Amino acid sequence: MSARLPLLNERIYAPYKIEMLVETLAEQGIAAEECLQGSGLDVDEIHNPDRLTSVRQYLSVCQNAVRLSADPATPFKVGLRMHLSAYGMYGYALMCSVTMRDFFNLGVKYHKLATPTLTIQWREEADAAVWVFPDAFITGPSRELREFLIEQQFGQHVTHLRDVAGKDTVATKACFSYPAPSHASIYEEYLGCPCYFEQPECELYYPASLLDQRPQLAHRITSTLL
Numbered sequence: 001m002s003a004r005l006p007l008l009n010e011r012i013y014a015p016y017k018i019e020m021l022v023e024t025l026a027e028q029g030i031a032a033e034e035c036l037q038g039s040g041l042d043v044d045e046i047h048n049p050d051r052l053t054s055v056r057q058y059l060s061v062c063q064n065a066v067r068l069s070a071d072p073a074t075p076f077k078v079g080l081r082m083h084l085s086a087y088g089m090y091g092y093a094l095m096c097s098v099t100m101r102d103f104f105n106l107g108v109k110y111h112k113l114a115t116p117t118l119t120i121q122w123r124e125e126a127d128a129a130v131w132v133f134p135d136a137f138i139t140g141p142s143r144e145l146r147e148f149l150i151e152q153q154f155g156q157h158v159t160h161l162r163d164v165a166g167k168d169t170v171a172t173k174a175c176f177s178y179p180a181p182s183h184a185s186i187y188e189e190y191l192g193c194p195c196y197f198e199q200p201e202c203e204l205y206y207p208a209s210l211l212d213q214r215p216q217l218a219h220r221i222t223s224t225l226l
Contacts, residue, residue: 008054008055008056009054009055009056010054010055011052011053011054011057012052012054013052013053013054013055013058013115014049014050014051014052014053014088015041015045015046015047015048015049015051015053016049016086016087016088016115017058017082017086017115018036018039018041018046018053018057018058018061019046019047020078020081020082020086021035021061021062021065021078022035022036022043022046022061024074024077024078024081025065025068025069025074028069028070028071028074030068030069032046034064034068035061035064035065035068036061036064037064038060038064039057039060039061039064040057040060041053041057041061053115055115055116055117058115058117059117059141059145062117062145062148062149062152063145065148066142066144066145066148072181072182072183072186073183073186073190074148075148075149075151075152075155076151076152076154076155076186076187076190076191077155077190078152078155079151079152079153079154079155079156079157079158079159080155080156080158080159080190081159082152082155082156082159083159083160083163084159084160084163084164085163087113087114089226090110090113090114092222092226093106093110093223093226094106094107094160094164095163095164095215095216095217096215096217096218096219096222096223096226097164097215097218097223098214098215098218098219098220098223099211099212099213099214099215099218100129100164100165100210100211100212100213100214100215101124101129101211101212102223103164103215104122104129104131104211107120107122107160108120108121108122117149117153118133118134118149118150118153119133119134120132120133120153121133121134124208124211125208126208127207127208128172128205128206128207128208129205129206129207129208129210129211130203130204130205130206131157131203131204131205131206132201132202132203133150133153133154133201133202133203133204134201134202135177135201135202143178146178147178147181150176150202151187154174154191154202154204155190155191157204158171158190158191158192158204161206161210164215164216164217165210165213165215165216166216169206169210170192170193171191171192171193171204171205171206172193172194172205172206172207173193173194173195173196173205174187174191174193174194174195174196174203174204174205175195175196175197175199175200175201175202175203175204175205176195176196176197176198176199176202177198177199177200177201177202178197178198179197179198180197180198184197191204193205
């Protein structure tokens with residue numbers, strides 16, 4: 001299963017991802033004005049839920065983060081603090097899923113609502129539920145930006161699974177299609193599982209038994225309404 005990427009300049013997203021990234025960089029002493037350079041956004045606007053933004057604007061801030069941050073863990077830190085509560089009704093719908101299989105399906109079906117920068121898919125194997133991140137980005141990023149986006153996406157997925165299935169939920173392994181970066185040692189620290197590089201695709205594995213598990217906040221009526 002896969003989801004279509006949105007248009008690059010569609011201004012349809014609240015700036016929650018931009019706000020989270022700017023807050024993370026602020027902890028490193030980087031001014032918000034520097035983070036937002038070239039994005040067309042003012043500091044006050046990123047805290048306004050009525051200010052709609054585009055994927056292009058978010059990518060601009062990510063590119064600034066790559067340039068300004070000296071901390072290679074920045075994308076992981078952003079991803080791990082990006083709880084489903086930040087995603088509005090989309091996040092609420094995911095948390096109320098009746099089964100984890102429903103969560104996987106809904107996450108892909110409505111991924112366009114989540115300021116997506118790349119394509120996500122998932123597949124079921126005999127012993128694994130696998131998130132797949134093909135090399136299909138909304139724009140052609142540089143190597144540094146591509147790795148930043150992948151690292152953040154993996155961090156988000158780890159956080160979302162814990163939000164829905166419980167804080168003890170852990171992936172069994174993570175695979176990356178690119179060579180190990182100089183900071184490869186921190187991947188396992190932030191994702192909590194063995195990490196492998198130069199693999200055919202970027203993938204995040206969970207036990208197949210997870211799919212029939214009932215999420216912590218499962219509610220059939222609310223899920224159906226949403």
